[in-house]
Amino acid sequence: MSEVTEVIESAAEAVEEKAAAAEASAEEVVTEATETVAEKAEEVKEAVTEKAEEATESMADYAAELEASLKKGEPTSDPVWARFEELLNNKEAIKVTIDSAVKGGVVTFVDGVRGFIPASKLANGYVENLEEYKGKEVEAMVITAEEAGKKLVLSVRDVLRKKSAEAKAARAAILAECVEGAVMEGTVDSLMDYGAFIKLDNGASGLLHVSQIAYKRVEKPSDVLNKGDRITVKIIGVKDGKISLSKKALEEAPARRERAPREHREGEGREDRPRRDRREREEVFNYKETGKASTSVGDLLKNIKLDD
Numbered sequence: 001m002s003e004v005t006e007v008i009e010s011a012a013e014a015v016e017e018k019a020a021a022a023e024a025s026a027e028e029v030v031t032e033a034t035e036t037v038a039e040k041a042e043e044v045k046e047a048v049t050e051k052a053e054e055a056t057e058s059m060a061d062y063a064a065e066l067e068a069s070l071k072k073g074e075p076t077s078d079p080v081w082a083r084f085e086e087l088l089n090n091k092e093a094i095k096v097t098i099d100s101a102v103k104g105g106v107v108t109f110v111d112g113v114r115g116f117i118p119a120s121k122l123a124n125g126y127v128e129n130l131e132e133y134k135g136k137e138v139e140a141m142v143i144t145a146e147e148a149g150k151k152l153v154l155s156v157r158d159v160l161r162k163k164s165a166e167a168k169a170a171r172a173a174i175l176a177e178c179v180e181g182a183v184m185e186g187t188v189d190s191l192m193d194y195g196a197f198i199k200l201d202n203g204a205s206g207l208l209h210v211s212q213i214a215y216k217r218v219e220k221p222s223d224v225l226n227k228g229d230r231i232t233v234k235i236i237g238v239k240d241g242k243i244s245l246s247k248k249a250l251e252e253a254p255a256r257r258e259r260a261p262r263e264h265r266e267g268e269g270r271e272d273r274p275r276r277d278r279r280e281r282e283e284v285f286n287y288k289e290t291g292k293a294s295t296s297v298g299d300l301l302k303n304i305k306l307d308d
Contacts, residue, residue, distance in 0.1 A: 078147060080111050081113075081145065084110070084145035085145050087145070088145045093139045093140065093159045094140060094142075095137055095140075096110055096115065096139075096154065097135065097136070097137050101131050101133065101134060106130055108140070110154075115154050117153070117154050117156060121143070121155035121156060121157045122156050124160050124161070138156050140154035141154060141155050143155045170203075174203050174204045177204075178204050180235055180236065180238060182234070185230065186198040186201060186206075186231055186232075186233060186245075188225050188226065188231060191221050191222045193210075193221075194209065194210055195209040195212075195221055196225050205243070206233070206235065207244060207245060208247060209245075212236070212246040212247060213248060214248050214251065231247065232250060233246060234247075
């Protein structure tokens, strides 16, 4: 009996050991599984966060691209009309040929597209005969470009006015350099009897009067100057956009001869006064002799009738 009891107790102990071992193993498995789940959860969290950041950046980029696209305007499907839009925005002039005259204006073609130039936009002033413009090449500016309605309108007048404004600004800048007293280089552009027109190197034009060419007497500018001659001049006046030039102002004035005192000048002395007075009296006398004072007494009485 005792042996059986020992066997039973031994078996029970073995079972308890196995159970303890199994319990320990289960705890390890649970712990390991918990740790693994936590690690995976952290990885998932990091991945979600990263994806969210990428999505935020993508939306920001898209918003920026969308805003830039809206600023450019609606996309056009035709590159020709895209060019018209660019010409309109830049106010750029292009050369076109007038094809025909219609009611209210003329027609031209730009890159195969029909364009219209109103009569009021064809010149600075009133255009009476539109037919005269047929076949002419002009510079025009796009003032309307609507692809949807295929509406292309141009203006020649706007180009003319723009050029006029630019020319005035350029001339004003040139005149600002032309101050009185300035010495400049230039070229003889044309010759007149009263002077020579000089084209200054800065683009301005001025008059060199014949009296300002030299200190010595000059009958005609062509006597001393030729067209195309290079010349140095001094600006002596600027008025109402007109420039007066001088060449002799850059030359040394000739020395003046000293004049004798008045009482010692020939014919001016006191001894000459009676002769001068006599000459003046003779001139008065001669004038009277040749005038009405020369009529004789006989001429005066000739036509007088005396009563008997």
